[in-house]
Amino acid sequence: MNNKAIICKNLTKQFGSFKAVDQITFDVDSGEIFGFLGANGAGKTTAMRILCGLSFPTSGEASVAGFNVYKQQEQIKKNIGYMSQKFSLYENLTVVENIEFYGGVYGVSRADIKQRSSELISTLGLEKEAKKLVGELPLGWKQKLAFSVAIFHKPKIVFLDEPTGGVDPVTRRQFWDMIYEAAASGITVFVTTHYMDEAEYCNRITVMVDGKVEALDTPTKLKERFNTHSMDEVFYQLARGAKRSGD
Amino acid sequence: MKQLLSFVHKEFLHVFRDRRTLLIMFGLPIVQIVLFGFALNSEVKNIGIMVLDNAHDINSQQIIDKIATSSYFQLKEPAQSYRDIERKFKAGTVKCALVFPAGFGSDLFHTGKADVQVIADASDPNTATIVATYLRSIIADYQQQLNPNAGVPYRIIPEVRQLYNEKQNGSLNFIPGVIALIFMIVSTALTSVAVVREKELGTMEILLVSPFKPLMVLVAKAIPYLALSLINFIIILLLSVYLLDVQIKGSLLLLFAESILFIITCLSLGLLISNVTNSQQTAMLISMMGLMLPTMLLTGFMFPLENMPWIFRVISHVIPSRYYYIIVKAVMLKGLGFSYIWQETLILIGMSAVLLTLALKNFKIRLS
Amino acid sequence: MKVLRFILQKEFRQIFRDKTILAMMFAMPIIQLIILPLAANFEVKNINVAYVDQDHSTYSQHLISKIGSSGYFRIVGNPLSYKGGLKMIEDGTADLVLEIPQGFERNLVREGSQHINISVDAINGTKSSIGGGYLIAVISDFNSNLDVNIKSPNGGISSSAYNIDVKSTNWYNPRAEYKYYMVPGILVLLLTLIGGFITALNIVREKEIGTIEQINVTPMKKWQFITGKLVPFWIVGMIVFTIGLVVMYVIYGIFPKGSLLLLYLFAAVYLVALLGLGLLISTFADTQLQAMFVAFFFMMIFMLMSGFFTSVDSMPGWARQISNFTPVTHFISVVRLIVLKGSGFAEVKTELFYLIGFAIVLNSLAIYNYRKTS
Numbered sequence: 005m006n007n008k009a010i011i012c013k014n015l016t017k018q019f020g021s022f023k024a025v026d027q028i029t030f031d032v033d034s035g036e037i038f039g040f041l042g043a044n045g046a047g048k049t050t051a052m053r054i055l056c057g058l059s060f061p062t063s064g065e066a067s068v069a070g071f072n073v074y075k076q077q078e079q080i081k082k083n084i085g086y087m088s089q090k091f092s093l094y095e096n097l098t099v100v101e102n103i104e105f106y107g108g109v110y111g112v113s114r115a116d117i118k119q120r121s122s123e124l125i126s127t128l129g130l131e132k133e134a135k136k137l138v139g140e141l142p143l144g145w146k147q148k149l150a151f152s153v154a155i156f157h158k159p160k161i162v163f164l165d166e167p168t169g170g171v172d173p174v175t176r177r178q179f180w181d182m183i184y185e186a187a188a189s190g191i192t193v194f195v196t197t198h199y200m201d202e203a204e205y206c207n208r209i210t211v212m213v214d215g216k217v218e219a220l221d222t223p224t225k226l227k228e229r230f231n232t233h234s235m236d237e238v239f240y241q242l243a244r245g246a247k248r249s250g251d
Numbered sequence: 252m253k254q255l256l257s258f259v260h261k262e263f264l265h266v267f268r269d270r271r272t273l274l275i276m277f278g279l280p281i282v283q284i285v286l287f288g289f290a291l292n293s294e295v296k297n298i299g300i301m302v303l304d305n306a307h308d309i310n311s312q313q314i315i316d317k318i319a320t321s322s323y324f325q326l327k328e329p330a331q332s333y334r335d336i337e338r339k340f341k342a343g344t345v346k347c348a349l350v351f352p353a354g355f356g357s358d359l360f361h362t363g364k365a366d367v368q369v370i371a372d373a374s375d376p377n378t379a380t381i382v383a384t385y386l387r388s389i390i391a392d393y394q395q396q397l398n399p400n401a402g403v404p405y406r407i408i409p410e411v412r413q414l415y416n417e418k419q420n421g422s423l424n425f426i427p428g429v430i431a432l433i434f435m436i437v438s439t440a441l442t443s444v445a446v447v448r449e450k451e452l453g454t455m456e457i458l459l460v461s462p463f464k465p466l467m468v469l470v471a472k473a474i475p476y477l478a479l480s481l482i483n484f485i486i487i488l489l490l491s492v493y494l495l496d497v498q499i500k501g502s503l504l505l506l507f508a509e510s511i512l513f514i515i516t517c518l519s520l521g522l523l524i525s526n527v528t529n530s531q532q533t534a535m536l537i538s539m540m541g542l543m544l545p546t547m548l549l550t551g552f553m554f555p556l557e558n559m560p561w562i563f564r565v566i567s568h569v570i571p572s573r574y575y576y577i578i579v580k581a582v583m584l585k586g587l588g589f590s591y592i593w594q595e596t597l598i599l600i601g602m603s604a605v606l607l608t609l610a611l612k613n614f615k616i617r618l619s
Numbered sequence: 620m621k622v623l624r625f626i627l628q629k630e631f632r633q634i635f636r637d638k639t640i641l642a643m644m645f646a647m648p649i650i651q652l653i654i655l656p657l658a659a660n661f662e663v664k665n666i667n668v669a670y671v672d673q674d675h676s677t678y679s680q681h682l683i684s685k686i687g688s689s690g691y692f693r694i695v696g697n698p699l700s701y702k703g704g705l706k707m708i709e710d711g712t713a714d715l716v717l718e719i720p721q722g723f724e725r726n727l728v729r730e731g732s733q734h735i736n737i738s739v740d741a742i743n744g745t746k747s748s749i750g751g752g753y754l755i756a757v758i759s760d761f762n763s764n765l766d767v768n769i770k771s772p773n774g775g776i777s778s779s780a781y782n783i784d785v786k787s788t789n790w791y792n793p794r795a796e797y798k799y800y801m802v803p804g805i806l807v808l809l810l811t812l813i814g815g816f817i818t819a820l821n822i823v824r825e826k827e828i829g830t831i832e833q834i835n836v837t838p839m840k841k842w843q844f845i846t847g848k849l850v851p852f853w854i855v856g857m858i859v860f861t862i863g864l865v866v867m868y869v870i871y872g873i874f875p876k877g878s879l880l881l882l883y884l885f886a887a888v889y890l891v892a893l894l895g896l897g898l899l900i901s902t903f904a905d906t907q908l909q910a911m912f913v914a915f916f917f918m919m920i921f922m923l924m925s926g927f928f929t930s931v932d933s934m935p936g937w938a939r940q941i942s943n944f945t946p947v948t949h950f951i952s953v954v955r956l957i958v959l960k961g962s963g964f965a966e967v968k969t970e971l972f973y974l975i976g977f978a979i980v981l982n983s984l985a986i987y988n989y990r991k992t993s
Contacts, residue, residue, distance in 0.1 A: 056836050059993050077992055082838040092833035096636050097629065108625030109837045271904065275912040282916075286923050290938035297932045325932075340790060341962035343952050346932070364782050373792035374959040375800050377749065378930060383787045384756045391759060394783050409755050412738045414708060424742045444908055532824070535911050536639065548658040553928070555746050557665050559658050577711075584742045585709060 009034045009161050009192035010055060015064035017050050024050040026215035027064065032194060032208075034160075037187050039206030040196040043243055047215040048196040049089075049165055055194070056163055057081050069160045082110070085154035085162040085191075089169060093150050095139030099130055102138055103153055110157035124152050144175035148182065155186055162186065164195040168202065180205050200235040211242050218242045254462070258471040265445070266475045272441075276479065280433050280487050287425040288495045295381045296323050299345040303330040308356035314367075314393050318349070323385045336370065346372045347382045359397075426491050427579035428552025430510070431572040433483050434517050435546050440538035442476045442521035447534040450525075465614055473518045480514045500586025509582065509592070512599050513575040519606035520571070526613040550576045574598050622839060626847030634851055640817065644855055648809050648863045653870065655808075656801045659928075666750035669696040669704045669713035676724035685761050686717070691753050701738075708740045714747050715739050715754060791959050802871055803954040804927045806863045810886065811921065811947055813856045814893025815900070816914045822848060822901035823910035835991045845986060849894045856890040857883075876961030882954070885967075888974045889950045895981030896946075902988040921947040946977040 010032040017025040025047045032038045042048045053059040055068050057077035066073045069083040093102045100121060107117040125134050128148055133141060138149070147167060155162050164183075168176045180202070187193050195206070203209050203223055210220040219226055219242055223235060230238045267273060300318060304311045319326045327345055330336050339345035350368040352358070358365040369386050371379035446469070449455040458468050491497040499506070521538065528534050547553055549567035556564055567573050574595040581587040589596075634640050668686060672679050687694045695713050698704045704716035718736040726733045737754055739747045792799045825831045834844060860883075867873045875882055896917070904910035922928070924938065925947040931939060942948045949970045956962035964971075 057992055058832065058835055078838055078840075081836060084836070086833065086836040088829055088832055090829035092829045094629070094633065094830060095828075096633055101629070101632060105625055105629045106837070108628075109622055109834075109839050111622070111838070269906075269909070271909045272912050275909075275916050279916060279919075282920060283923075286920070286938075290934050290941075291923060291929045292933055295930070295933055299932070338966065341956060341960050342966040343956050343962075359783070364784065366784050366786060369785055369787040371787060371789050372960075373789035374955055375930065376792060376797055379789055379792070381749070381752060384752060386787075387756070387785050388759060390783050390785055408732060408734045409737050409758050410734055411751050411755070412736060414705075414738050414740055414742075441908075448908075531907060532639070532820070535907065539911065539915065548655070554659050557746075563658055580742055581709075587709060591710065 007034050008032065009036070010038075010066070010068050010194065012055075012066045013064055015051070015054065015066050016062050017047075017054060017059065018062040023215050025054070025061075028212070028215075028217045030210055030217055030220050032161075032192060034192055035187055035190055036207045037183060037193045037195070037205065039203050039209035040194065040212065041198065041200070041203055041209055041239065042196075042212035043198060046212040046243075048212055051212070052163055052165055052194070052196055055080075056084060056086055083160045085157065085159040087150050087154040087162070087164045087167055089166045091146055091150040093138045093146060093153065096137055098137055099125065099134050099141075099149060102149070103156060106153050107156050110159075112157050120156060124156070128152060144171050144178075147171060147175070148179060151179065151182055155191055159191065161192040161194060164193065166196055166198070168197065168199065176202075200239050203235040203239075211239060213243050213245075214247050255467055255471060258467070259474050262445075262471055263475045263478075266479065276437060276441075277483065277486065279436070280429060280483050281490065283429045283432075284426070284487060284490045284494065287429065288491075291425075295378055295385075297325050298323060298347060298378065298382055299327050299339075300324045300382075301327050301330045301336055301339055301345045301348045303333070303336060303348060303350040305353040306351040306355035310356040310359060311351040314349075314351075314390065317389050317393060318386075321385070321389060323382075340372050346375070346378060347386070349386060423495075423497060423584055424552050424580060426487070426495075426497065427576045427583065428547075428550060430484060430487055430579060431513070431550055431552070431575050432543070432546060433487070434480050434510075434514055434575075435542060435572065436539075437480045437483060438473075438476050438514050438517035439521040439524065439542060440535065441479075442473055442518055443524040443534045443538050444531055445476070446472050446522065446525035447528060447531050450529055451531055466611065469522055469610070469614065473522065476521075477511075477514055477518060480517075481511070484510055497584075499583050501582035501588070505589060506579070506582050509575070509578050509596065509599075512596065512603065513571065513578075516571045516575075516599055516603040516606065519603050519610055522610040523606055523613065526610060545570055546572045549573065552576055571599060571602050620843070623843050623846060626839070626843060627850060630847055630851040634855065640855070643813070643817065644859055645862065647812070648859050649866055651809060652802065652805055652863060652866045655805050656798045656871075659801050659805075664691055666692050666746060666753070667695040667712060667714045668692045668717060668750075668754070669698055669707045669715070670694065670717040670719065671698055671701055671704050672719045673721040674719050674723035678724040678727065679719045682719065682758070682761050686754070686757055689753075689757050691750070691757075701736075704738070708738070713740070714750055717754065798871055799873060799959055800955070802867055802873060803958045804951050806860065806867065807889075807925075807947060807951045807954055808922065808927070809859055809863055810856055810890060810950075811893055811918060813852065813859055814890050815897045815918060816911075817855075818848065818852050818894050818897030819900040819904070819910045819914045820907055821852070822898065823904050823907050826901070826904075827906055841986060841989060841991060845898065845982075845989065848898065849891070852894055852897075853887075853890050856894075857886065860886045860890075873958065875958040877957035877963060881964055881967070882957050885950060885953050885957070885971065885974065888971065888978055889946065892946045892974055892978035892981055895978060895983075895985050898985035899981055899988060902985060921945050924948065925951050927951055943973075946974060946981075949973045949977075 008031045012031065013029050014027045015025060015029070016023060016027050028051060040048050040052065050059070054061050054073060055066060057068075057073065057080045061073060068080045071077075071079040071083070073080065094105070097105065103121045103124065104117055107121070108114075112120070125131055128145070130145065130149070133145070138146060141149070151162075151164070151167065154164070168179055171179070176199075183193050183195070183205070195202075197203070206223065208220065208222050209226070210217045212218065219229075219238075221229070226238050227233060227235065230241050232238060232241075302311075302315055302318070304315065315326070318324050327339065330339070330348065336345070336348045340348075348370040350370065352366055352368075355365050355367070367390060369383055371382050373379040446455075449458065449472075455468075459465065488499065492499065520542070524534055524537050528537065545566070549556070549559075549563060549570050550572045551567070556567060559567075578592045578595050578599075581591050670683055670686075672683065683694070686692050696704075696707055698707060701716070701718055704713065704718070707713035708716060716738040718738070720733075720735065723733055723735070735758070737751060739751045741747055822831075825834075864875070897914070900910060900913050900917070904913055924934075924942045924945055925931075926942065927947075931942050931948065934942060953962075953967050953970045956967055
């Protein structure tokens with residue numbers, strides 16, 4: 005019985021002669037909070053896009069929620085949630101309308117949509133803003149809303165691409181509380197970030213450098229390995245020889 | 252100065268990396284020139300014509316033969332009745348018909364007079380008028396043939412000379428029109444969008460915080476489009492000369508100078524537009540819809556200005572391309588000198604000055 | 620399908636909140652239908668003629684007055700020499716110069732023929748070439764009247780023995796007004812803009828913002844997404860078409876002679892074809908700027924080649940082929956046929972097949988090209 009949410013073996017994505025993702029191998033357990041760290045340009049987003057079914061790998065194998073990334077993309081999509089760097093909520097639709105739309109697209113029944121959305125709105129404290137256009141919300145709330153929408157249909161795995169960019173530390177903490185809750189309810193969380201302190205919040209992390217996975221372990225063990233107390237230092241040690249940084 | 256150059260260099264890179272837009276930008280004038288030069292003309296030929304010949308005699312046949320050999324017409328199968336004609340008209344394959352009455356030939360020889368009916372599909376009025384004229388002249392010709400002795404055929408023979416266009420290349424006035432249009436697209440629309448894009452992306456503020464003067468920022472943004480416009484201009488000129496066999500009659504230097512002036516006018520307009528909006532979409536819509544349409548309509552190269560209601564003619568005085576059009580026609584196609592176009596030049600200079608000042612002022616206000 | 624309902628709901632909400640689209644739906648038809656026909660007038664009148672009369676005879680004066688009273692021409696000057704006339708063309712006062720040489724009347728009577736010169740400002744395009752044609756027509760009219768009135772040198776009966784009288788009738792547009800020709804064409808232009816342009820921009824905007832990626836990650840099927848985009852804009856297009864028809868009637872008094880149902884059928888199919896084109900364009904463009912350019916490029920070619928401004932018949936063979944491959948051409952021709960001539964289904968069915976063909980091809984290409992996974 006396979007308890008692995010994601011399995012990757014020698015996964016590669018090549019653009020011409022450029023290897024954005026170079027033979028990465030790792031797996032993610034169900035219910036885990038898995039951090040995907042790396043500098044900009046290291047290949048994190050490309051890897052994630054493959055796992056989400058947005059991009060075909062050049063070679064290697066991978067399965068997400070038990071489905072093959074080459075042949076069963078639509079199945080994968082039914083079982084995952086996604087939150088992109090740009091948040092991707094419709095700015096000219098209201099909070100309620102956005103929830104309704106994505107709920108409907110993922111096949112949540114109208115009754116369930118109604119019930120869950122009112123729960124969601126009260127949890128987030130957005131009662132007064134429910135009928136407001138998303139474009140009018142401040143950044144922190146948009147981001148929390150986007151996350152909630154991403155897991156609205158209770159997917160097995162949720163992919164988060166740099167979800168905390170640009171928000172204040174308090175909001176970031178709150179966001180991570182939400183992530184913990186999701187993981188506790190059984191959703192596997194796959195999150196990319198370049199904030200090293202967030203690495204501490206994950207069960208396990210990998211560090212990508214120049215398209216390769218340079219480390220795969222729990223934050224504690226990594227800090228031991230590199231003999232340091234901060235993830236920043238771990239990252240620095242791993243990444244300083246990097247040829248690619250910055251998009 | 253070195254900083255400005257590196258800034259300009261960056262802008263060039265932006266522009267030239269967007270291959271698709273570039274492709275269209277160069278493709279546009281080429282396609283327009285080819286189309287206008289070879290495919291579009293207001294001449295009337297190959298008009299489908301049907302003949303309802305109730306006479307079936309030599310005379311009607313002779314006239315039909317003349318029509319068959321005329322390049323103006325394309326003779327379709329004969330009609331058996333008015334209904335036939337109506338049906339073909341309704342299908343749009345035939346645009347006119349000639350009807351001979353039953354006793355055509357015999358009437359002609361016994362009484363010296365006979366009638367013939369021309370039916371024109373006037374849904375396109377110009378074609379209808381011209382078609383009627385052609386048919387009349389074919390019939391008049393035939394009548395002439397019948398009357399070799401009677402009276403003296405006092406023939407007034409008009410000889411038409413096409414000025415400025417000895418090679419008879421359709422109508423050349425579209426060339427200045429195409430040039431003006433391209434300049435507007437590149438210099439106004441693209442520039443305004445480029446500047447607004449920086450605003451949207453947020454990088455504009457970074458630039459403004461830099462040691463660059465605001466004026467420099469705008470200038471640097473505008474320069475690549477100035478260059479593009481000029482390249483396009485040269486392409487159009489080359490095409491006109493080599494593909495369409497058009498002669499540039501006037502001074503090339505004057506032409507270039509005036510074109511640069513007009514490009515500056517367009518750039519100023521583009522910069523002004525970029526000041527009033529923060530969204531790319533709006534900038535695009537204003538430039539393309541708001542400016543392009545009036546430019547095409549009111550410059551005078553597509554539709555004659557004299558035919559328009561006075562309010563349009565008044566508005567056309569505010570449109571810069573109207574003056575550029577006059578200038579290019581005069582210099583490039585008629586070979587006239589500066590003395591003929593100094594007024595228009597002055598107006599363009601005035602417009603550029605006003606627009607630039609407005610743009611700059613506006614820009615500074617927004618900064619503070 | 621359930622998912623489709625959610626998609627349509629979202630699209631409609633977005634469209635009605637987008638002020639630009641609303642403005643286009645209502646303002647555009649009205650503005651274009653009013654302004655364009657006023658400006659886009661190919662009617663040729665007020666052709667400025669300058670004449671140089673070196674003969675000053677009865678004939679020359681009769682000819683001049685005939686020209687002046689024909690209704691097409693405006694006599695703008697009587698320069699003393701050809702040079703003077705040329706100057707008038709140079710500064711734009713005159714479109715044509717007519718030169719009547721010295722000895723015009725005398726040569727005509729004595730030798731039976733006489734040349735006269737017409738110099739046309741060939742850069743002035745339409746006006747001058749058509750103007751030249753009209754002038755020739757007026758002159759030949761004058762000519763034939765001459766024959767009837769002049770005595771021949773032999774003193775015999777000089778009127779031609781044979782006289783063919785040409786009666787001409789105009790069908791479908793008795794007063795030969797240009798607006799009947801242009802207005803239906805403008806209706807087509809409107810639909811073309813909505814179908815091709817706006818759809819492309821809308822989809823590319825979603826690309827730019829990133830919401831398309833969000834959609835690609837969901838289990839939404841391709842056909843659902845595409846239908847979700849096409850249907851609302853199709854409805855918008857049909858609304859605009861209706862508004863256009865109303866405006867056409869209210870302002871110009873043009874009511875389609877033929878079947879309204881047939882007209883709507885064509886509009887419906889045409890919209891589908893154009894929407895397919897818009898969709899196709901959106902798969903090629905990454906930014907709104909590119910989309911706008913590509914769309915503009917195609918729209919321009921279509922409009923120029925479609926018979927909207929210039930007639931398709933007068934195009935060279937290769938151009939006519941291209942024109943045939945343009946959906947706009949067929950639709951314009953049909954709209955004119957149905958509105959002005961009352962053509963029925965039998966007469967226009969070929970065009971319908973063309974349009975259906977376009978709709979199928981364009982949409983299939985678009986669907987094929989649209990990739991959820993790259």
